[in-house]
Amino acid sequence: MTSSVLAAAFLFNLGQGVLRPAMPLYLQQAFGASYRMVTLIPMVFGAGRWGASLPTGHWLDRLGRRRMMVTGLTLIACCDVGSALASRYGSFLGWRALAGAGWAMFATVATTTMVDTSAARRARRVSALLMSESLGLLVGSAASGWTYQGLGPRTPFGVEATCMLAAALVVWRTAPPSLGQPVPAAAPRWRDLLAVLRTPGVVRMGLANAGLVAVQTGVVVFLLPLYWLNRVGLDPGAVGLLVSVSIFGRLLALALAGGIVDPGQRRRALSIGLVAHAVLLGAVTVVAGAFALGVWSLALGAAAGLVAPLPAAIVGDLVTPAERARAIAWFRTMTDAGQILGPLVLGAMADAADIATPFGAAAALLMAAAWIARRPRRTSSRRSTTRR
Numbered sequence: 001m002t003s004s005v006l007a008a009a010f011l012f013n014l015g016q017g018v019l020r021p022a023m024p025l026y027l028q029q030a031f032g033a034s035y036r037m038v039t040l041i042p043m044v045f046g047a048g049r050w051g052a053s054l055p056t057g058h059w060l061d062r063l064g065r066r067r068m069m070v071t072g073l074t075l076i077a078c079c080d081v082g083s084a085l086a087s088r089y090g091s092f093l094g095w096r097a098l099a100g101a102g103w104a105m106f107a108t109v110a111t112t113t114m115v116d117t118s119a120a121r122r123a124r125r126v127s128a129l130l131m132s133e134s135l136g137l138l139v140g141s142a143a144s145g146w147t148y149q150g151l152g153p154r155t156p157f158g159v160e161a162t163c164m165l166a167a168a169l170v171v172w173r174t175a176p177p178s179l180g181q182p183v184p185a186a187a188p189r190w191r192d193l194l195a196v197l198r199t200p201g202v203v204r205m206g207l208a209n210a211g212l213v214a215v216q217t218g219v220v221v222f223l224l225p226l227y228w229l230n231r232v233g234l235d236p237g238a239v240g241l242l243v244s245v246s247i248f249g250r251l252l253a254l255a256l257a258g259g260i261v262d263p264g265q266r267r268r269a270l271s272i273g274l275v276a277h278a279v280l281l282g283a284v285t286v287v288a289g290a291f292a293l294g295v296w297s298l299a300l301g302a303a304a305g306l307v308a309p310l311p312a313a314i315v316g317d318l319v320t321p322a323e324r325a326r327a328i329a330w331f332r333t334m335t336d337a338g339q340i341l342g343p344l345v346l347g348a349m350a351d352a353a354d355i356a357t358p359f360g361a362a363a364a365l366l367m368a369a370a371w372i373a374r375r376p377r378r379t380s381s382r383r384s385t386t387r388r
Contacts, residue, residue: 002125004174005110008069008167009132012106015163017140017247019080021240022148022156024226029153031089035350038226042217043347044093046339048100049107053332056108065109066171072105073168080161084154104332106167112328115316122316123266126309127258134251134305142244148236196327201318204372206334209311211369212274213335214342215362216304219281220246222343227284227355232293242297249301250308257309266310266317271374273307278366284359311373 023041027033056068079099086092114125140159147155197203228234228242260266280300287296312331319327342365346358 002113002128004171005069005113006128006132007170007174008073008106009110009129010136011163011167011170012073013133013136014140015080015136015160017137017142018144018147018163019140019156019160020137020221021141021144021225021243022153022236024222025148025229025236026153026156027089027092031092033089035223035226035355036347037089038222038347040093040343040347041096042222043340043343044097045100045103046217046336046343048097048102049104050100050333050336050340052101052104053108053336054329056105056329065113068105069109069171070168072102072109073164073171075099075102075105077161077164077168080157080164084157100336104336108329108332111312111332112325115312115328116321116324123260123309123313124258126313126316127254130305130308131251131254131258134247134254138244138247138251141240141247144240144243146237146240196319196323196330199318199323199327202315202327202330205311205315205318206331208270208274208369208373209331210334210338211365211372212277212307212311213338214346215277215281215366216342217339218342218344218346219358219362220300220304223346223350223355223358224284227359228293231355232288242293245294246297246301246304249298250305251301253302253305254309257306260310266314267373270307270310270314271370273303273310274366274370274373277303277307278363278370281359281366282363285356 024033024038027038027041031037076099079095079102082095083092083099086095110129111126114129115122144156147159225239225243228239229236234242257269260269277300280296280303283296287293312328315327315331316324346361349358349361
């Protein structure tokens with residue numbers, strides 16, 4: 001199943017890489033969107049994910065992991081077609097929210113599959129998943145500006161839909177047959193989720209990752225390309241190139257993060273990476289020149305890559321194997337909450353004040369996430385040993 005997930009994650013993010021940098025440009029061209037309207041897109045996408053993550057975690061083994069992944073990928077492809085054909089901004093929002101539900105079906109199963117292993121291999125496998133995602137984003141982002149300019153503003157939606165269907169085919173044809181069948185199990189109970197949340201450290205990791213995702217979606221993915229386009233004066237091709245440089249830095253750092261096997265080291269690396277990420281975002285308005293922008297983008301991606309796999313790996317360290325599907329589903333729900341609230345607040349801030357203002361707020365939020373992540377936790381070794 002691991003190789004199937006990695007191949008599907010690459011194709012999934014290849015389509016995402018083509019679409020993400022182009023979407024803010026498309027929104028401004030097709031709907032005359034303001035900054036707040038642009039950042040509403042990841043908010044509604046996150047709302048769809050938020051609503052689907054917990055049910056996915058509860059039911060994925062009863063319904064079959066392969067079936068759920070294929071359904072999610074196919075749903076996203078259908079939503080891409082609907083988005084490209086939407087003539088009204090409200091309809092476009094609806095399609096992106098539904099696509100978020102499909103994303104949750106794929107991502108919850110993929111993350112659970114990678115976390116469900118030994119502690120020594122957990123961070124490496126999560127990093128492998130994120131490296132596959134980053135490689136897809138790298139290739140897709142490099143082609144995004146050219147696709148948008150050369151083939152038309154709706155073309156990126158068609159590219160993503162094609163990639164989603166290809167990923168669904170890969171999962172369906174290559175995943176082990178045993179993972180395509182439902183697993184007999186008791187009906188999910190909400191008190192089982194409450195037991196997971198009482199595990200020391202699980203809630204803090206969810207909060208820290210929610211802050212990180214709020215910054216990534218509210219500022220880095222959507223506002224940063226517009227800042228480069230409208231304030232720095234770059235063309236869409238140069239914006240896509242800088243995004244790809246950032247993703248390359250993320251890819252390099254993921255390999256380093258995957259080698260951290262000690263849970264205590266993971267927590268320290270998470271705090272350091274969040275602080276570095278905050279400093280880089282706070283300095284965005286003083287970076288100028290092609291070379292400086294390239295180096296800055298590489299460093300920003302590296303800081304993001306260092307922290308990306310660690311929260312999920314730490315959550316996997318804290319809970320028992322039987323609890324991991326529910327723990328990851330809750331973790332992804334918190335992640336989606338960050339994706340909803342971050343763009344909503346930061347996009348409104350850009351409209352009300354200046355597009356540079358949210359970068360300072362994002363830096364402060366990352367500092368807070370670093371403080372949450374570094375707080376010492378009470379030991380849960382007795383609980384884990386007893387229940388295992």
